[in-house]
Amino acid sequence: xxxxxxxxxxxxxxxxxxxxxxxxxxxxxxxxxxxxxxxxxxxxxxxxxxxxxxxxxxxxxxxxxxxxxxxxxxxxxxxxxxxxxxxxx
Numbered sequence: 262x263x264x265x266x267x268x269x270x271x272x273x274x275x276x277x278x279x280x281x282x283x284x285x286x287x288x289x290x291x292x293x294x295x296x297x298x299x300x301x302x303x304x305x306x307x308x309x310x311x312x313x314x315x316x317x318x319x320x321x322x323x324x325x326x327x328x329x330x331x332x333x334x335x336x337x338x339x340x341x342x343x344x345x346x347x348x349x350x
Contacts, residue, residue, distance in 0.1 A: 274338040278331065285327040292323055 296316050303312035 270338050270341040273341070274334055277334050281327060281330050281334065289323075296320060 296319065299312065300309065300316055303309040
């Protein structure tokens with residue numbers, strides 16, 4: 262019974278990890294372009310010193326969102342793989 266749980270959890274981890282990676286690769290270019298356009302307009306307007314900390318923070322949050330999502334997937338994998346390990350029927 263435990264082998265089945267490991268198999269299900271492994272397939273789920275691989276699937277959701279792949280989806281997470283594809284979303285990051287797909288969304289990183291448009292988000293980067295948007296941040297670059299905002300930074301460029303801030304330079305033109307003369308408010309780049311006020312905008313740059315927010316852009317930097319948003320870049321960090323965007324990257325951390327995917328890193329923490331992968332960490333959550335690994336925790337989900339470990340918990341799901343041992344779900345019925347100590348139960349007796």
